[in-house]
Amino acid sequence: MKRNYVRPLDLKNGRVDMTHGAGGRASAQLIAELFAPAFDNPALRRGDDGAVLCELAGLPLGARLVMATDAHVVSPLFFPGGDIGALAVHGTVNDVAVMGAEPRWLSASFILEEGFPFAELKCIVDSMAAAARSAGVHIVTGDTKVVEQGKGDGVFISTTGVGVRRPGVELSGANARVGDSVFVSGPVGDHGVAILSCREELAFDSPIVSDSAALHGLIADLLAAVPQVRVLRDPTRGGLATTLNEIAAQSGVGIALDESAIPVRPAVAAACEFLGLDPLYAACEGRVIVIAPAEADALVLAALRAHPQGREAARIGSIIEDPHHFVQMTTAFGGTRIVDWLTGEQLPRIC
Amino acid sequence: MKRNYVRPLDLKNGRVDMTHGAGGRASAQLIAELFAPAFDNPALRRGDDGAVLCELAGLPLGARLVMATDAHVVSPLFFPGGDIGALAVHGTVNDVAVMGAEPRWLSASFILEEGFPFAELKCIVDSMAAAARSAGVHIVTGDTKVVEQGKGDGVFISTTGVGVRRPGVELSGANARVGDSVFVSGPVGDHGVAILSCREELAFDSPIVSDSAALHGLIADLLAAVPQVRVLRDPTRGGLATTLNEIAAQSGVGIALDESAIPVRPAVAAACEFLGLDPLYAACEGRVIVIAPAEADALVLAALRAHPQGREAARIGSIIEDPHHFVQMTTAFGGTRIVDWLTGEQLPRIC
Structure with missing residues (x-):
């Protein structure tokens, strides 16, 4: 549906009304x-x-569909390393991917605040x-709604x-078993x-x-190399700690982490100290986060590290028996502490 | 993932924070x-x-998947005949259905405003x-985000x-052909x-x-009875007039309406007169809105009227040749007017 309007949108100085x-x-x-x-x-061009x-007939026999959704309200909209647009794609692509599926189609629905500049929307x-x-x-496919100024946020x-x-x-947060190893594909906390x-x-x-x-x-590379992987999960809101607690609860197990093995960039560690995080x-x-049988340790690390996004991958712990489903951690000083769910702290609108 | 929390949510007096x-x-x-x-x-119970x-193998060979999305920002949240929750289901179910597909799965993502009462959320x-x-x-599957007070609207x-x-x-807004008939399944404008x-x-x-x-x-009943149907579309935002203009533009045709045939409840007509709408x-x-070859007129009307939701269905016009893709209407007084796209008027946050 291409039409000619009397005046084209002023994408430089115009605003949403x-x-x-x-x-x-x-x-x-x-x-x-x-x-x-x-x-x-x-599909979009049809304007329906x-x-x-796709034709379902074109898909492998026995394949399954996977569906995932995310609302994105990150503030600010633009940040070092990305913006709400890229994040909205990455967040949902990753939720589909950690279910073991190849992401194919996305829908996008926008809630715009009256007065939002077209130039920023275009970016x-x-x-x-x-x-x-x-x-x-x-x-x-998509949808766009507009709310009055002060009833939304950009x-x-x-x-x-x-x-x-x-x-x-067959992947699920409920599949972790005692004895499995726990990995993370790279340093944690950068986004937050x-x-x-x-x-x-x-x-x-820095x-x-x-x-x-x-x-x-x-x-995809990891699953091709190590089909035995049992759990994949991206540690978004709540971070590594909360996501591991979710997995422990879903699988009915405990998790033992080794603090010194968890990759954290020095700049992130310093900023966290400064911010009290x-x-x-x-x-x-x-x-x-990857959870797989311990006998596949070498395969998992090799597969992750062979990919540019997994160069700093590390084995950070293992699944243990624990009726309380706690996540515990051996600290750098040799003590042990419980790594609880995110509770008191508030890190809202991070994604 | 069922857990016991120290205190259950106070669903009567509590609020989102x-x-x-x-x-x-x-x-x-x-x-x-x-x-x-x-x-x-x-699927939801797994907590992934x-x-x-589904197993794709269970679907009919040659079937196709259809996907549709809607953001819902209706204000007020509760209104005679419904609320934002029912509307969010109906709106998307209908967008899938007008593509000729049987709706199967929904995702729901919520953006809540801090301070919103749990009791209303539960309703x-x-x-x-x-x-x-x-x-x-x-x-x-779903997602929930919370924004600060004054950055959302409930x-x-x-x-x-x-x-x-x-x-x-095979249905699309692009499939209308000259000579086809145009129907609507019931009185228009009630929701708005x-x-x-x-x-x-x-x-x-009243x-x-x-x-x-x-x-x-x-x-489903209509398509079973009249497989020749070419276009289905639900006239939501912008109403019948705007949706017909969209179809005219998509199909590259004109549409001639007969005002006296368009069902409008007397109370709606009176309210519109009062509100200047x-x-x-x-x-x-x-x-x-149903568009089908004219030879199927009797079949379409019979199929629609046989269903409780289509008792007041009517044939309201036909597809004509028009290089300008106008929607025109013979008025009750015998004149003709152009029924343009919604332009000046603003009916925001209607859905």
Whole structure:
């Protein structure tokens, strides 16, 4: 649906107004001039209320569909290493990928605040489009609503992903077994600390950059090399600590961590000390936790480290029996402490 | 993932706070005590980052997947005939259904404003769950974020639906052909006028109630009886007028309407006159526009009227040749006017 409007959108100085959400000509123009060119693909081009995906007959027999969704409300919208657009793609691509599926299709729904500059919206949309292209997914359908000034906060983006899981892959947070090993694909806490530093306008000697990235390639390589992997999970909100507690609860096990083995960048550790944070609770947006049988330790590390996103991968602990489903950690000084769920601290709007 | 928390959520007097979006224990408790019991199904119960849908092998050969998404920001959240929860299910179920697919799975992502009462959230979630049950779809995965007071407006809900389209069904807004007939399944404008009356605190003699409803049953019956149907579309934001303009542009045709044939409830017509609105631009949330070859007129009307949701269905016009892709209407007084896209008027946050 390409039309000629009397005046094109002023993408340099214009702003979103309530008519862009009213479903009439202004909404159509916003879609035609801003969203459609960025996300262009055959399904979207039809301009229907939804998208027709693939012929199921083309998928491997016994494959399964996987669906995941995320609302993104990160503040600020632009941060070192990314923005809400790329994050909205990476977050959902990763949720599909950790289910063992190849992400294929995304939907995107936008809630815009009246007065939001088109120029910023265009940056965000272009960044989403680039992230989707590089992750090999198509943004096939979407929706845009506008709320009055003071009833939103610039842009919120909900993305939903659908992917295809090959036959035989069986992953869940409930699959960890006593004796398994626990790995992380890289240093933890970069994303959370990058956002907080940005929010607090802190400048550190070495800038802290979000790890926001799509992990489907790393995960595909890992699963090809080590089909025995039992759990994959990306430690986003709540960080490594909270995600491991979730897995412990889902699987009905305990987890024993070795603090000295957990990779944390020196700049992130320093910033956390300054901000009074624990890097284990700071969100990652480009890391994956891997749990696999201990006999595959060497294979897992080799597969992760062979990928550019997994060079700093480490084995950080193991699954133990524990009726309380605690996550405990041997500290760098040789003591032991419980690593609880995120409770008192608040790290809101990190993603 | 069922856990025992020190104190259960106070669903009567409690309120959402920032910790419920931080991804830690409070987020887990909100999911466990409010969302999970309402939406309960095996995929959701696993507590993973996404949901595994069906075995593809179980679907008809040659079937296709359809995906649709909507952000819902309706204000007020509760209105005569529905609320944002039911609307979020109906809106997306209908977008999947008008693509000719049977809606199967929904994702739901919530953006909550700090301070929002749990009691209202529970009403909304229960209403979503009831709407999903009655539409035969499962809410299989979700996400919840919280924004600070003044950065949101109570609750926004984005839903994404995936459905399965049987082989041979081919529907699109681009398929209308000259000579085809245009039908609507019932009176138009009820939803939009119900919301506006509610917002303006207007009381009419006969209360105007939203038509919010899931249309998949009506549509399945119609397609079974009349497989020749070419276009289905639900006239939501922008109403019948704007949706017909979209179809005219997509298909490269004109549309000629007969005003006297378009069903509008007397109470809606009266309210529109009072509010200075045109019912043709007021949103419906439980009506479908049908375009089919003229030789099927009797079949279409019979199929629609045989269903409780289509008793007041009417043939309202036909597809004509028009290089300008205008929608024109013969008025009740015998004149002709152009029915343009929604432009000047603003009916924001209607869905």
